[in-house]
Amino acid sequence: MANILHINCSPVGPRSESYKLSERIVALLLKREPTATITGRFLGSGTIPHIDAEYAAALGAAEASSAEKRLEGSFSLSEELVQELEIADYVVIGTPMHNFTVPSTLKAWIDHVARVRRTFTIGRQGKVASLRDRPVFVAVASGGRYSSGPARQPDFLTPYLNAVLGMIGLCDVTFFSIEGTALSPETVAVIRAETERKLEAHFSSLSSPSPDELAKQRRLGELLDDGLKLTFPASDPVAPFIEEQLTSHRGR
Numbered sequence: 001m002a003n004i005l006h007i008n009c010s011p012v013g014p015r016s017e018s019y020k021l022s023e024r025i026v027a028l029l030l031k032r033e034p035t036a037t038i039t040g041r042f043l044g045s046g047t048i049p050h051i052d053a054e055y056a057a058a059l060g061a062a063e064a065s066s067a068e069k070r071l072e073g074s075f076s077l078s079e080e081l082v083q084e085l086e087i088a089d090y091v092v093i094g095t096p097m098h099n100f101t102v103p104s105t106l107k108a109w110i111d112h113v114a115r116v117r118r119t120f121t122i123g124r125q126g127k128v129a130s131l132r133d134r135p136v137f138v139a140v141a142s143g144g145r146y147s148s149g150p151a152r153q154p155d156f157l158t159p160y161l162n163a164v165l166g167m168i169g170l171c172d173v174t175f176f177s178i179e180g181t182a183l184s185p186e187t188v189a190v191i192r193a194e195t196e197r198k199l200e201a202h203f204s205s206l207s208s209p210s211p212d213e214l215a216k217q218r219r220l221g222e223l224l225d226d227g228l229k230l231t232f233p234a235s236d237p238v239a240p241f242i243e244e245q246l247t248s249h250r251g252r
């Protein structure tokens with residue numbers, strides 16, 4: 001059974017524009033995966049604290065501290081949030097744009113899931129992702145426009161999320177937005193309808209994976225989440241597929 005991790009970052013909660021857009025994406029995913037379970041994570045009111053000193057020190061340390069090994073302090077919440085990500089087959093993030101980028105609540109979540117020796121490692125070649133990839137959908141609401149138009153403003157949200165999610169292995173990221181919520185209600189209605197058309201076009205263009213394909217992807221996910229400890233009989237019909245995927249994952 002597939003799992004959808006639904007993260008919401010607006011302080012306005014379920015009435016917010018980004019929440020409603022992200023809910024629509026979840027509904028379209030449920031059409032493809034009717035038996036999927038949903039894990040909800042509301043960050044809007046500041047439910048994720050800032051990281052503590054031991055956690056901050058971990059990034060520069062060559063080896064894990066005792067707090068890191070025992071999952072104390074920020075490591076404990078980090079582990080909970082990383083495990084939510086690991087079991088998710090799809091991630092849907094509803095977020096407003098705040099000061100040209102992500103709200104601080106989403107940044108606090110990112111600081112907890114982008115964890116050295118857990119979701120990425122640092123080697124000679126720089127940071128190497130440890131999580132398996134899966135589709136991530138980001139639903140953005142902004143008061144003004146940032147992707148086009150005359151009053152276009154800087155957008156640090158899209159490139160930032162692409163970079164930081166990619167750093168931990170989440171590279172399949174698709175953005176949908178309602179840009180211009182501060183405009184007149186009539187204009188906002190037109191923008192919402194346009195975004196709805198884009199959503200429908202996107203989801204109707206996706207072919208449903210075959211049961212075989214789904215079984216392969218789930219099997220691969222289990223193996224990757226199991227620390228890449230690969231043991232399966234050579235007679236396994238999905239063995240060549242998994243071997244190929246693991247080779248490409250290790251080579252990243």
Ligand SMILES: Cc1cc2nc3c(=O)[nH]c(=O)nc-3n(C[C@H](O)[C@H](O)[C@H](O)COP(=O)(O)O)c2cc1C
Nearest residue numbers: 010016017018096097098099100141142143144181
């Ligand atoms: C602290 C703060 C900063 C904001 N910064 C921006 C911004 O840089 N650009 C923008 O277009 N809108 C900005 N807005 C407006 C919100 O993006 C807009 O109201 C959006 O629709 C809120 O989405 P929500 O209903 O999902 O919370 C800001 C709002 C707040 C509260």
